[in-house]
Amino acid sequence: MSVKICGEPSEHSRPVKLLAALFYACCSFLITVVNKTVLTGFRFPSYLCLGMGQLVTTIAVLYAAKMSKTVQFQDFDRSILIKIFPLPLLYFGNHVTGLASTKKLSLPMFTVLRKFTILMALILEVYILRKSFPKRIVYCVMAIIAGAMIAASSDLAFNVEGYTFVLLNDAFTAANTVYTKKKLGDQSLGKYGVLFYNALVIVIPTLVASAFTGDLHKAISFEDWVKATFVFCFIMSCFMGFVVVYSVVLCNYYNSALTTIVVGAIKNVAVAYIGMFVGGDYLFSWTNFLGLTICISGGLMFSYFSFDANSRGSTAGPELRSHTTEESTGKLSIV
Numbered sequence: 001m002s003v004k005i006c007g008e009p010s011e012h013s014r015p016v017k018l019l020a021a022l023f024y025a026c027c028s029f030l031i032t033v034v035n036k037t038v039l040t041g042f043r044f045p046s047y048l049c050l051g052m053g054q055l056v057t058t059i060a061v062l063y064a065a066k067m068s069k070t071v072q073f074q075d076f077d078r079s080i081l082i083k084i085f086p087l088p089l090l091y092f093g094n095h096v097t098g099l100a101s102t103k104k105l106s107l108p109m110f111t112v113l114r115k116f117t118i119l120m121a122l123i124l125e126v127y128i129l130r131k132s133f134p135k136r137i138v139y140c141v142m143a144i145i146a147g148a149m150i151a152a153s154s155d156l157a158f159n160v161e162g163y164t165f166v167l168l169n170d171a172f173t174a175a176n177t178v179y180t181k182k183k184l185g186d187q188s189l190g191k192y193g194v195l196f197y198n199a200l201v202i203v204i205p206t207l208v209a210s211a212f213t214g215d216l217h218k219a220i221s222f223e224d225w226v227k228a229t230f231v232f233c234f235i236m237s238c239f240m241g242f243v244v245v246y247s248v249v250l251c252n253y254y255n256s257a258l259t260t261i262v263v264g265a266i267k268n269v270a271v272a273y274i275g276m277f278v279g280g281d282y283l284f285s286w287t288n289f290l291g292l293t294i295c296i297s298g299g300l301m302f303s304y305f306s307f308d309a310n311s312r313g314s315t316a317g318p319e320l321r322s323h324t325t326e327e328s329t330g331k332l333s334i335v
Contacts, residue, residue, distance in 0.1 A: 017254045021263045024244075024251040028264055031240040032110075038237050042230045045222060046215035051095045052206045053234065054241020058199040061242050062192060073193030080197050083189055087179055088201040091245075094172035096206075101166035112151045113166040114264070115144045115295055118302065120174035121261045128178050129257065136305050143298030151291025174261070180249060181257040191249045198245075 038044045065071045074080070101110060119141050125131045183194055210216040224230040251260045 017259075020247075020251045020254040021259060024247040024260065025263045027240065027244040027247040031237070031244045034233060034237045034240055038230075038233050042224050042227075042233065044224070044230075044234070045218040046210060047100050048096060048206060048210040048213065048215045049219035050234070050237060051241070052203065052210060053238040054095070054245075055199045055203040055206060057238040058195060058242040058245060059203060062196040062199075065192075066196075071192045073190050073196060076197070076200075080189075080193075081201070084183065084194065084197050084201065087176065087183055087194065088198050090172055090176040090179060091198045092202040092206065094169060094176045095202075097165045097169035097172055101162055101169050110162075110166060112148045112292055112295055113163065114170060114173075115148045115299065116167060117170040117173045117264065118261050118299075119145055120170055121177060121257060124174050124178040125257060129182065134305070137302065140298050140302035140305060144295050144302060147291045147293070147295025147298055149291070151288050151295060153287065153291070177248070177252065177260050178257045181252045181260075184249070184253050191253050195245060195249055 035050070038050060039047060044050060062071065062073075066073065101113075122133060122138075122141060126133075180194065183189065184191060189197070207216070210219070248260060251263060
């Protein structure tokens with residue numbers, strides 16, 4: 001299948017796109033810190049139950065908004081499951097692996113390994129959304145991956161389970177972001193419908209999984225429920241869980257899936273360096289620091305080239321979008 005780039009009128013203004021991206025960046029940063037505080041600082045034993053709290057909050061907020069006619073989305077029927085698949089599976093995987101990896105890794109190493117999401121997203125956009133990318137973007141991605149591998153090679157707090165979870169989280173995040181962009185084209189669902197039915201479909205399986213693994217019992221018997229500070233942080237995590245998934249969908253709605261991943265990379269700059277001083281689980285080494293710096297430098301260049309290309313495209317008037325031609329040749333390109 002060949003890729004043809006053509007011009008279409010831009011649907012959204014540049015300030016709106018930028019605000020959506022900044023909103024996502026801020027929310028993503030805040031939830032990482034809050035989740036880290038709950039799971040590591042207070043040693044809350046169940047990331048599944050924390051994720052379930054975030055899902056229930058999402059359902060409650062959107063249902064209340066629908067009943068008050070603040071937002072509108074399609075009422076439930078059997079066609080919903082077909083329309084939204086495979087997003088619930090990807091969302092569930094992203095949610096659980098994200099919380100698990102946050103708990104088991106230091107913030108800097110979590111940030112470094114999360115860079116692999118960019119490479120995975122590029123590959124998925126090529127094969128699912130049929131897009132092509134400039135070579136300089138690919139070179140930046142290679143620099144990011146090289147820096148991540150250098151940093152990870154000297155991780156003195158190496159955790160096999162944590163590394164496994166974060167790499168799985170990368171795959172789920174990339175797939176979830178790309179498929180969310182694809183599903184947002186369904187006008188009957190809309191961005192609120194995507195959020196609501198994602199959470200509704202997977203909240204029961206999450207409850208069953210937490211009960212089956214014993215996590216639910218551990219969460220209920222957790223001794224810090226009597227502490228006001230923990231309860232506040234837990235509630236904040238639940239609320240931020242809703243806000244961050246909304247910000248992801250919003251950024252995807254007004255921008256591209258690639259831009260959403262890029263914004264996450266920019267946000268990680270702050271997370272990585274703050275994590276060196278906050279959290280108490282980062283073990284410093286020069287190799288790790290060098291790899292982290294290379295990784296982040298590549299991410300910044302990647303971000304600059306991406307936004308620079310978007311800026312030049314929007315200045316010219318039409319927005320560049322990828323469209324598949326009917327004459328399928330099975331050919332994909334990186335230009």
